[in-house]
Amino acid sequence: MKINIDRLMQEIQDYGKYGEEQNNGITRPSFSDDDYIVRELFINQLEALNLSVKVDPIANIWATLKGNGKSDSPIVIGSHLDTVPNGGKFDGALGVLVAKEIIQTLQDNHVSLKHDLEIVSFTAEEPNDFNLSTMGSRALTGKLSYSELVKAMDSNGVKLSDAVLKAGGNLEDLSKIKRDDLAAYIELHIEQGKRLEKQDLSIGIVDQIVGIYRDKIEVLGEPNHSGTTMMEDRVDxxxxxxxxxxxxxxxxxxxxxxxxATVGKLDNFPNAANIIPGRVDFILEIRSSSKQERAEIRKKIYKEFALIRDRRKVKINIETILNQEECTFDGDIVQYLQRAADSLGIPYTTFGSMAGHDATHMADNTKSAMIFVKSIDGKSHCPEEYSRLDDIEIAANTLLQAVLIADNELD
Structure with missing residues (x-):
C-alpha cells in the first residue's frame, strides 16, 4: 500500500496558489484573506472525504477517520497551512497534505485502523502580526492563557478574538480546548537545512527540538530633522x-x-528620509539545545547592548515574547518511524531539529515525534524552498507505515 504521489503533488501546487507572489513566493499568514480561503477549501475537502470535521476554540482544524472501535485514543498526524511572508509552498502545508493523502490512501485500500486517525492543521505556527507563533499548539496544550490571547491585537488594531472568530473558533470556549485522549502525534515537515542533502538522504527521523527564546526590544532616542541636527547632537x-x-x-x-541567534525583524520609526530615527523595534531570537547556554548567550548579548545604550545615549525596553524549552521526543514513536523506514529499505539518519514546530508542544501532551524531508540547498522561508517528488514520496510512505505500526502497537 502506497500513497498516490501524483494526487499529492497536484494538491501541493493547488494550495500554493493561495497567497502566491509574483516571484513565486507565498505570503499566507494566519488570519490573512488567503488563509481564510485555504481554511474553507481544506474543510470542504475533508468533508468530501466523509470525515468528521471540527474547528476548536483557537481555530485549529481537526478531521477524523473513524477506526473500528478497538481503541478510543486517536493517532494524530498533521502540521500547519500558514506561511511566513514570501515563503515557500512546502513548509507546513506538506505535512497537512501528506496527512490527508494518507487518509485517502487508507480509504482507497479499505483499511480500517484500531484507532481513530485524525488530521490537524494548527493555527498560526509561523511568527505573525499578533506575535504569538505556534499559537494553535500552545493554546491546545495550555501554554497560552485566555488572558494572553484575548488582549492580543495586530499592528492594525484587529483583536485576535475577532480574527479567531472569523476562522470558526471562539476564545470564549478556550477552557474546552484541551485534549487528554490522544495516543500519539506524528508530524511530517521539510528539514529546512542541509544535513540530509549533505548525506544524500531523503528523510531524517527527528528525536529532539532545540529551545527557542525571543525578546522584543524597543530602542528609544530622539527623532529630529536630518539636515539641521549636527552629527554630534544626534541620538539616532x-x-x-x-x-x-x-x-x-x-x-x-x-x-x-x-x-x-538572529535579528530577523526590525521596524524603524518614523521611517522617513529626512528624519533621524527616534525609535527602532526589533526581535532577538536565540536557539540552542541547552537552556543554560541560551541564558548565557542572552546575558552576554545584553551586556554588549548596555554598552551601546550608554555610548549612544538611547533607552532600551525589553519584552520576552517566547521562551520555549528544548524538547526530547518519545522513544517509541521515534522507533516506529525508524522501523517503518527499515521495512521499506529506506536509509535515514536520526537527529535533532534546529527549527521549532508544533510537535514541540504536542510532546508535552502525548507521545510525539517527527519525520523530515530533504530540502534542496537547505532553503526554506523563501520562494526557492523545494523538496523533490521522490523524497516526498519516500517520506509520505514512511509516515504511512509508521502510522500502521503505531496503530498495531499503541494501546
Whole structure:
C-alpha cells in the first residue's frame, strides 16, 4: 500500500496558489484573506472525504477517520497551512497534505485502523502580526492563557478574538480546548537545512527540538530633522540598533556549539528620509539545545547592548515574547518511524531539529515525534524552498507505515 504521489503533488501546487507572489513566493499568514480561503477549501475537502470535521476554540482544524472501535485514543498526524511572508509552498502545508493523502490512501485500500486517525492543521505556527507563533499548539496544550490571547491585537488594531472568530473558533470556549485522549502525534515537515542533502538522504527521523527564546526590544532616542541636527547632537536609534545587531553575531560566533541567534525583524520609526530615527523595534531570537547556554548567550548579548545604550545615549525596553524549552521526543514513536523506514529499505539518519514546530508542544501532551524531508540547498522561508517528488514520496510512505505500526502497537 502506497500513497498516490501524483494526487499529492497536484494538491501541493493547488494550495500554493493561495497567497502566491509574483516571484513565486507565498505570503499566507494566519488570519490573512488567503488563509481564510485555504481554511474553507481544506474543510470542504475533508468533508468530501466523509470525515468528521471540527474547528476548536483557537481555530485549529481537526478531521477524523473513524477506526473500528478497538481503541478510543486517536493517532494524530498533521502540521500547519500558514506561511511566513514570501515563503515557500512546502513548509507546513506538506505535512497537512501528506496527512490527508494518507487518509485517502487508507480509504482507497479499505483499511480500517484500531484507532481513530485524525488530521490537524494548527493555527498560526509561523511568527505573525499578533506575535504569538505556534499559537494553535500552545493554546491546545495550555501554554497560552485566555488572558494572553484575548488582549492580543495586530499592528492594525484587529483583536485576535475577532480574527479567531472569523476562522470558526471562539476564545470564549478556550477552557474546552484541551485534549487528554490522544495516543500519539506524528508530524511530517521539510528539514529546512542541509544535513540530509549533505548525506544524500531523503528523510531524517527527528528525536529532539532545540529551545527557542525571543525578546522584543524597543530602542528609544530622539527623532529630529536630518539636515539641521549636527552629527554630534544626534541620538539616532537606527545606528544604535545596527550596532546591537552586529553585537549579536559577534557574541554567538564565540560559542563553540550549534547555538544561533538572529535579528530577523526590525521596524524603524518614523521611517522617513529626512528624519533621524527616534525609535527602532526589533526581535532577538536565540536557539540552542541547552537552556543554560541560551541564558548565557542572552546575558552576554545584553551586556554588549548596555554598552551601546550608554555610548549612544538611547533607552532600551525589553519584552520576552517566547521562551520555549528544548524538547526530547518519545522513544517509541521515534522507533516506529525508524522501523517503518527499515521495512521499506529506506536509509535515514536520526537527529535533532534546529527549527521549532508544533510537535514541540504536542510532546508535552502525548507521545510525539517527527519525520523530515530533504530540502534542496537547505532553503526554506523563501520562494526557492523545494523538496523533490521522490523524497516526498519516500517520506509520505514512511509516515504511512509508521502510522500502521503505531496503530498495531499503541494501546
Amino acid at each position: 536609534t537606527l545606528v544604535a540598533a545596527s550596532e546591537m545587531v552586529i553585537a549579536v553575531e559577534k557574541v554567538v560566533s564565540k560559542f563553540n556549539s550549534d547555538a544561533v
